[in-house]
Amino acid sequence: MSHPTDTAATPRRATDVGGGWVERWGDIVIPVFLLGLLLPVRGIEFLVPAMSLPINTLACVGLVAVAVWAPSRWPAASPAVLLSATALVGWLVARTVLEQGLGELRRTVNILTLFLVAGVIASGRVHVRSLTRGIGIGLVAGLIIGVALLPRSSYVGRLTGVLGDPNAAGYVLATLGFAAAQSLTTRRTRLVLWAVVAVGIALTVSRTSMFAFAVATLWVWLAPRMRRLGSLALLGGTSALYLWLNGLAEARNWFTARDGSDTLREELAAVERRMVDQAGWWGDGLGTAVTEIRGTTLFFHNSYRAMQVEGGLIALGLLLLLLGALFWMVHQLPPQDRPVWAEGAIIAALICSFNIGFSLTSPPLAVAIGLYLAYHGAVRERSRGERPVRGLSASA
Template identity: 35%
Template structure:
């Protein structure tokens, strides 16, 4: 028997079934955090390569880092893939990226500094954000591959089969202990996007806390603590209280770092803290002497004792390289898209995970010179755009749920 809706329009049952099927396909199509694709293995392997942060590509001129090369390969592959998320609002991001690239090019030319490699890196990271945000990257497989690589890096390091540039601190193929701290605090938190079972979440938290502790990075430990507090209580509050919570966490972290920086197992950091203070002193002088538009790309480095050190503050680095506009555009992207300060109190787990991840990035940037312009930050920003788009779709009707099913 045919079905007749109350408004009198005839809709055959076959058509109704087809419409329901299409709605189901549409709902599953946005499941980029829990749905496997045909290219999942390739993406998992390429994401795993991101752990080789401290390794340069052999036999290739230019000393290109292996993660950067893996990102380029993934971008090229994504050019031939259909987006799983369509109509993602990335127009503002693309325009801002274009303006930023032109601006940084002009600033670097004015200051007569070498800009090509740094500018290309920023452009590639922007494209990578786009690929993740539109679902061309299998982010579920990628994050799982990256987590596995981070886990494997631990026994390789302690068995002596991985590099050891900071004896006593977990680094391995990540090279630097602060970079290792960033990865081990950030990636397990971000991986909460792709797990659903409680025991899986617990294991990720154990990995984050244990491995970050082993890196000896105090800033990363503080950032992780802030993220965990955010995950635990932020869902209960509206925009104003959340803003106050962010300020409170920053204040608490600064208090702990000032009073207990050399407490307990960190009591032997007097020498390294002294060097860091000297680097910070020269860095601040460079910030204060730089023009409002910056000194150009690649200038956020400190010559000290016949050696060259990167800044230990990513905010200062942006100011010195590209001035206030560079800092403003980058911070706006992470704060507006990731934290979304005007978002209502009712938020899903996806949103909380993104917010916690952005908090780690913003916190680690206070004591690590290169955080914003990195592969992990690009992954977070791409996921933030995707979550915001899924959130928008979920408001349009029950056919596009934000609580994703466990389809495989």
């Protein structure tokens, strides 16, 4: 006789959330594992009806299709997170339909898919061990392919391949690397994955990704010892450090070989600022954060500006509410139970979003948020199960 929770998303022994859910929750679920393998693949797209989508977005669609039939094990997030996330996605989609009808189908499908995949992971519908094992192996495989292709890379001496261009590859490695490390059970295996990701990011020569990786590492090491004010001070201090290091690198010509790309980035930033000023409160809808420079169509490098152009100050405000609600949840758990690696994954993605286009609205961040909320939910569920029932004594 089958168990009522036997689904493609969760194996038979997945019902125990007391202590073992994160580390030993059942066997590997093959469909979830295979879809996890594809999540790091950002550099290849497939043509589907009316649009082309990256493989990792299609993998998110597959995860939603597999997991939507599984039972929810706990609330996906706090009411503040749920409300702000729903309002943000709803506003972006509504604004797009109002301005463009169904003309921007690709970005609309992408936003809705990311919202749904974060939700099914966060609510415990996806078998986390299978997913993170797939992500980890996919990252290593993508890194090996990228190293093999280095002699033929269109970015001389920089890692590319199935993970995307160097900046995208750095973002994928930093975000999904820390997210996958959360489910590993020993310090040694986490350090091995951390070292592999560090090598990969170094090969991308992406300044933003390297800094994001360093800050996420500091967070994993220091955050459990800090309260909310200390955590804010850490994030603020590292932001100031980044600005100082960026200025020092320019003054000392550490990246002279990239003067051309940096000049193009400065031109694009000027256009971004001008379009942000014109976006006002309402924005212009999804797919409008692009411009043409030197005869080439470019998307915004700053994902926060892209969000503001597409959804206006309303979208930016809702995003800040969502991030604030997520940050507030961080300190609701005891330090020893906090999923600090998953927290680091979100922080790495948010830093990359300053200089790597559409990082805020791509699968790595959505999956990282989903995994963080899933770990958070599992700990809350375990604590609820350990809480004594009122009116019963220990000897009853």
